[in-house]
Amino acid sequence: xxxxxxxxxxxxxxxxxxxxxxxxxxxxxxxxxxxxxxxxxxxxxxxxxxxxxxxxxxxxxxxxxxxxxxxxxxxxxxx
Numbered sequence: 772x773x774x775x776x777x778x779x780x781x782x783x784x785x786x787x788x789x790x791x792x793x794x795x796x797x798x799x800x801x802x803x804x805x806x807x808x809x810x811x812x813x814x815x816x817x818x819x820x821x822x823x824x825x826x827x828x829x830x831x832x833x834x835x836x837x838x839x840x841x842x843x844x845x846x847x848x849x850x
Contacts, residue, residue, distance in 0.1 A: 772799040777806040781813045 772795045783789050784796045800807045829837075 772796060774799075774803060774806055777803070777809065781810055782817065784810065785814055785817055 772792075777784075777796065777799060780789060780792070780796065784793065787793065789796055800810050
């Protein structure tokens with residue numbers, strides 16, 4: 772495995788989707804400090820974005836307001 776392969780497949784590796792290539796990837800990372808650092812940074816970035824993009828439910832008052840607006844808009848279009 773080459774460093775370029777690691778650059779292209781790091782997120783597949785972090786997701787555990789490399790199948791048979793997972794072992795080769797792990798072995799390369801354990802031998803290559805640059806790829807190990809790149810993989811750790813990518814993992815931290817991935818975790819950060821997953822945490823920041825977690826779904827948050829809208830507050831009840833916002834839901835009611837949106838429902839009223841949609842109903843009013845829908846009524847105007849039907850007339």
